[in-house]
Structure formats: C-alpha cells, structure tokens
Amino acid sequence: MADLNLMKAGIIACGSTNTKNQNALIAESLTFINQAAAGLNPRDWLEIAMLRALMFGLACSLFCLAAQAEGPVKTDEPYARLPLQFGLCDGPSWTGKSLFIPDVKAGILYDYDPVSGMLTKITENVRISGTCYRHGRLYASDNGNARISLLDGHDLTTLAVVDTAEKPVNKPNDLVVDAQGGVYVTLTKPNQVVYVTREGKVSVAVDGLPTPNGLTLSPDEKTLYVASYLPKEIWAYDVTAPGQTANGRKFAFMDDGKDPGADGMTIDADGNVYCAGAKAVWIWNPKGELLGKIETPARPINCKFGDADLKTLYITCFDGLYRQRMTVSGLAPGRDH
Structure with missing residues (x-):
C-alpha cells in the first residue's frame, strides 16, 4: 500500500x-x-x-x-517579408491560386502568384482599400469612387455607390461577402456598417459603432465581427437575416497602449478571429479568449489566409507584405472572409 x-x-x-x-x-x-x-x-x-x-x-x-x-501560429516557422514593392498594400484576398493585393497609395490592384513569385498589375488609377473574393469574382471597396465594385477582366464595374455627393464623404473602408452575394461594408466616418444586396440595394446593418474598420463573418455566417478602430474594440453581432443584425456586444479589446489600430480582420476554419492592431495581429477564439499575437516589425493593416493548404496568413503592413505559416487553415477558396 x-x-x-x-x-x-x-x-x-x-x-x-x-x-x-x-x-x-x-x-x-x-x-x-x-x-x-x-x-x-x-x-x-x-x-x-x-x-x-x-x-x-x-x-x-x-x-x-x-x-x-x-496555438494557431506555427512558431517553428517565423514570418517572412516578401521581396515585393508597394506604396501601401491593404486588404488582400485569396482566389484559390493567387492573392489579390490592392496598393491604396499607388492606386494599383495587383495579383500575386506565390508559386512563381510573380506580381502582376491588374488595373491602376484606383484607390481600393479592401477586397473579398467569393462566388467566383472579386469584390472591391473602391474607396476613391465611394462605391463597391466588381472586377470584370481588368476593369471595375459598379455594384453600388454608397455616397452620391459630388465630393463624397461616406467612403467604403473594408468589406466581406456572404453566401447570398450580399456585401457588408464599413463606412468609418458615419459610424455605420451597410449591407449591399447582389442587386445593389444599400441598407444599414449596424449603426452607431465608433470608427468601424475591418470586419469578418463567422464560418457559419451567424455572427458578424466588426473592428472599432479608435477605441480598439472588436464587436460581435448576431446575423438574424442577410443585412440584419441584433445583440451587438463587445467581443474583445486591444489593451496594448494608446496607439489606435483595430484594423483589417479575417477568420479561420475553427472560427478564431484575427484583427490587425497597432503592433501585431491579434487572435481570439470564438469565446473572445486571446490565443496569441503575431508581432510585426511595421504596423499591420490587414490579413488573409492563402496558399494551397490555406495555412499561410498573409499580412499587409506599412512596409510591405509578410507571410506566416499557421497550424490552422483558413476557409476554403470562395469563402475567404
């Protein structure tokens, strides 16, 4: 005994x-x-x-x-900066084979092939702040023209204009597309998230959220996550119907100092939520518990999953494009939030 x-x-x-x-x-x-x-x-x-x-x-x-x-970050493979030149790359999206990358400062939309390393100019003289590839096409937040656009070959066509004034104030920031082909769009100055149907009709989905910026949908599309830039908060909303939300609540907070920075967002197949902050990409599980951060040498702007196995997180930063291998995968091509 x-x-x-x-x-x-x-x-x-x-x-x-x-x-x-x-x-x-x-x-x-x-x-x-x-x-x-x-x-x-x-x-x-x-x-x-x-x-x-x-x-x-x-x-x-x-x-x-x-x-x-x-954790979701593959720590034995540190991030790497890709040898590509941008003025200021913003919200990318994965097509299944390549990565669309808008250069908001240079006014160029690029297509990047990670296999060949080739960066191809698709169109120019455009100010695109965010993209989302779904339903076999690219949706673009055409900030310079205050509209949501669709890529047709090398040209952008209009899905909806969000501000028809001669000098528009309410310009789209970022966007995410749902299963119905509708688009949730952040309008930062009026503190709104609007919803654009596939026919181009615009309605308000979220109102009164300070400086909305990045946004993403949960894998089952029952929850809309929105980054509130200046207070550095992430808010979650129940999606009750396409373009309609309820039960808004604070999901997470970035407690890393005074610098603003709840910016671009994405999500992985497990429902973990990612958001670019002032100094790192933050990662929370669906309960709002912090899983970790990906520290970047320059301020991160946005992030999206890509590559053949969807286990590479591409991060756009003020000094270029980075890639970080992950232990989890993003959503399947065409479901890139």
Whole structure:
C-alpha cells in the first residue's frame, strides 16, 4: 500500500507542475504499475484499476492542453517579408491560386502568384482599400469612387455607390461577402456598417459603432465581427437575416497602449478571429479568449489566409507584405472572409 500511496502522490503532483514534467510522471507511474502488477495482492487490483483510469483521464487532459498551448501560429516557422514593392498594400484576398493585393497609395490592384513569385498589375488609377473574393469574382471597396465594385477582366464595374455627393464623404473602408452575394461594408466616418444586396440595394446593418474598420463573418455566417478602430474594440453581432443584425456586444479589446489600430480582420476554419492592431495581429477564439499575437516589425493593416493548404496568413503592413505559416487553415477558396 505504501507504493500505491506513492503513486497517488505522484499523480497529485502532476496537477501542480508543468506539462513536460507531468508527461514524465505519468509515464513513470504507468511503467511502475505494469512492473508491480504481478506482485500485488488481489485486494489491490481495484485500486490499481482506479489509478489507471485517473492517469488515463489526466493524460487525455494534458493532450488537449498541449494542443491548445501550441496555438494557431506555427512558431517553428517565423514570418517572412516578401521581396515585393508597394506604396501601401491593404486588404488582400485569396482566389484559390493567387492573392489579390490592392496598393491604396499607388492606386494599383495587383495579383500575386506565390508559386512563381510573380506580381502582376491588374488595373491602376484606383484607390481600393479592401477586397473579398467569393462566388467566383472579386469584390472591391473602391474607396476613391465611394462605391463597391466588381472586377470584370481588368476593369471595375459598379455594384453600388454608397455616397452620391459630388465630393463624397461616406467612403467604403473594408468589406466581406456572404453566401447570398450580399456585401457588408464599413463606412468609418458615419459610424455605420451597410449591407449591399447582389442587386445593389444599400441598407444599414449596424449603426452607431465608433470608427468601424475591418470586419469578418463567422464560418457559419451567424455572427458578424466588426473592428472599432479608435477605441480598439472588436464587436460581435448576431446575423438574424442577410443585412440584419441584433445583440451587438463587445467581443474583445486591444489593451496594448494608446496607439489606435483595430484594423483589417479575417477568420479561420475553427472560427478564431484575427484583427490587425497597432503592433501585431491579434487572435481570439470564438469565446473572445486571446490565443496569441503575431508581432510585426511595421504596423499591420490587414490579413488573409492563402496558399494551397490555406495555412499561410498573409499580412499587409506599412512596409510591405509578410507571410506566416499557421497550424490552422483558413476557409476554403470562395469563402475567404
């Protein structure tokens, strides 16, 4: 019984040490049990069975904790800056083969092929702040013309104009497209998120949120996440119908100083939420618990998943385009939020 009590103490110790030591103690305890089982009194078999069950449960818990500790970022492959030149690259989107990248400062829309490394100019003299590829086409937040546009070959066509004034004030910032082909668009100055139907009709989906910027939809499209730039908050809204939301609540807050920066957003297949902050890309799980950050040498602007396995996070920053390998994947091509 002394040996059994010793094993019990070892199991209790597992709960108060680090994962590496816990795994070692469990392995040693299991080895001891198997070696000593033949010499134990019959009355001890029930207690041995109970100990085995306890250690099996603890091992399962440790496996889950280890998976959580790994996090969504592939830490053994650090981010890398791609050798591409931009004035100021903004909201990208993945097509399944390549990455659309708008250069909002140079007024150019590019297409980047990660296999060949080629950067191709698609159209110019445009001020696009965000893109979203879905339903086999590219939707663009045509900030310079206060409209939501569709890419047709090398030209942009109008889906909807969000401000018809001669000198428009309400210019679109970022956008995300839903399964119906409708577009949620942030209008930063009037503190609104509007919804544009596939026919081009515009309605207000969210009103009164300070400086809305990036946005994304949950994988099941039941939740709309919106970044509030100046207060550095992420808000979540229930989507009750296309273009209609309810139950707005604060989902997360960036507590990293005074610099503003709740900017572009994306989501992965597990529903984890990503947002570019003042100094890093922040990652939360669907419960709003912080999973980690991807620190960048320059201020990040936006991010999207890409590559053949959808396990590369492309991050646009003030000094160019970065890529970070991940342990989780983004949504399938055509579902790029």
